[in-house]
Amino acid sequence: MKAAAKMGIFRISFDVVLIAVLSLVLATHYLRVFSAGLDNAVLIAVIVVGLLPVLKSSYNSVRERKISVDLLAAIALIASLIAREWPSAVFINLMLASARILDEFTASRAKKAIESLLKLRPDTVKVKRGEDFVEEKTENLRVGDAIAIGAGGRIPIDGIVESGAASIDQSSLTGESLPLPKERGDSVLSSTLVLTGSLVIRTEKVGKDTTLEKIIELVKAAEKGKTRITGIADVFATWYIVGTVLLALAVIYFTRDIKLLLSLLLIACADDIAVAIPLAFLASVAHAARRGIIVKGGNFLETLTKVKMLVVDKTGTLTKGKLAIERVRPFGTYGEKDVLKYAAMAGFFSRHPASKAVIEYAIRHDISFERPKEFEEIPGKGGTATLNGHTAVVGRATFLKELGVSISNDELKEMDRLKDEGYTVTPVAYGENLIGYITFADEVRPESIEAVKQLKKLGVERIVMLTGDNKKVAEKIASSIGITEFQANVLPEDKVEYIAKSVNKKFKVAMAGDGINDAAALARSDVGIAMGVIGSDTAIEAADIALMQDDIRKIAEAIKIGKQTMAVAYQNFAIWAVVSVIGFVLIFGRYIGPSGAAAFNFLTDFFPLLNAMRLFRMRR
Structure with a gap:
């Protein structure tokens, strides 16, 4: 240098x-x-x-x-x-x-x-050594260290809040100055500013591994x-x-x-x-970065102006991607807590929004569950976990049937009826028995409707929504946003195939997704756009354009630039x-x-x- x-x-x-x-x-x-x-x-x-x-x-x-x-x-x-x-x-x-x-x-x-980005890294920070917090150089921090940051201080690492509460300004990464509240269990990112309050943070990423360094x-x-x-x-x-x-x-x-x-x-x-x-x-490119739009080269800006078709993954892009549990329906002698317990076990290591919602719900309602010794997740189908010789299964009904779980016609009809009403229904099994199901609802981002209108005005002729949900759920969400084309029951490998068929010499095809589950599809499109990637190494690496906020309107802004x-x-x-x-x-x-x-x-x-x-x- x-x-x-x-x-x-x-x-x-x-x-x-x-x-x-x-x-x-x-x-x-x-x-x-x-x-x-x-x-x-x-x-x-x-x-x-x-x-x-x-x-x-x-x-x-x-x-x-x-x-x-x-x-x-x-x-x-x-x-x-x-x-x-x-x-x-x-x-x-x-x-x-x-x-x-x-x-x-x-x-x-x-x-x-x-x-200017390098200046966002503080030279020193208070680190817990023994029972006391002592001031040390930031470069000496290691994963696992606990650091204390007060009002007016910048966070030098990516980590998890262990104690305290604060209001955080993430504008250095996202371009938005609206403060975000942070408390125990929340993730915080390097270069962000503590406006009010104070935090004790457990370090997860330091140096070159932090979000700030990736952007640099x-x-x-x-x-x-x-x-x-x-x-x-x-x-x-x-x-x-x-x-x-x-x-x-x-x-x-x-x-x-x-x-x-x-x-x-x-x-x-x-x-x-x-x-x-x-x-x-x-x-x-420099202006876009200040707006929370990281473009990996000017050629991608040029390609964006030629995009006529935008393929969008539903979860986390058009919707908030944070499913909320609407109902827990147990079968037989099992209770609601049993259904939630085994669902939490089966999805313990999963990144799927439904699994996260179950685990958060179980913790919030003091429902105890054990960490599984064996775990397997089949993308687009479901997951299994084994503990004490018994297997808990969560996922699609077809997946449960493949594993030998018995599901009656009445149980299938009941779940299908809820799917027709636009809900996401996830059955849960323990052993070979279906013990119940959980009903979820995903909230549409209010800005998605405006974004679709903006994109059409900018010349994007086709906006196609891809989702693993059933046709009824997909149709309900797409129509509420103003999207006329969608593909339902899509597996991760199906996304890549769909993009491969769509890419052509007449116009450019862009793909927008979360950058983790959609990494292959992003790479296959003419322009891969990862949404809300702060803190995600996979997303930053996978995309041609990385949006630091979960706001699809940023795609329209990037096209305007x-x-x-x-x-x-x-x-x-x-x-x-x-x-x-x-x-x-x-x-x-x-x-x-x-x-x-x-x-x-x-x-x-x-x-x-x-x-x-x-x-x-x-x-x-």
């Missing part, structure tokens, strides 16, 4: 000095300060120095089998030297050095974003990939440079005019676009095209020669760059 910083400072210092020297040399040339011989010698010397970084960049492009604008600049510089157009070559170097400084400015904005790594990755940030710039560079070379060959073939050829290359040198397009996308960015990118191409046409008229009309073309290009370079920099001031 220090070596990279030193190299960056060196490059900026080199280009700043080079610009100063080039400007001074141009001034002495036009003021005729030196004799012709000395003047030419000085011009050649600074041209050669300025040529070195251009040749290096061109060599790297050729080695990587890429056609870059630097290659065109190198050709123009060499042509200027051959034609003995020393002032033109100086202007080219001046133009390229300015572009490199702006490129470094782009990188520095990303580095500042990283530095994503920002770093986006900054490193800035030269390959968007497909539109890559396509432009390839075709434009090939076209320019062909046009240059035609000019020299038909006119035999080396000065006209040089003027053409100088006008055509699109180094401004080479910097302006990545600059625009990087500015938007992408559209704003693409609008600026196309504006920059339009600006460049108009300027280039004017330049071509001037050179083919013989109004300006190579020196004038170089000066014209240098002065007009700043138009698209200034336009792109508007995105750094982007508002909500």
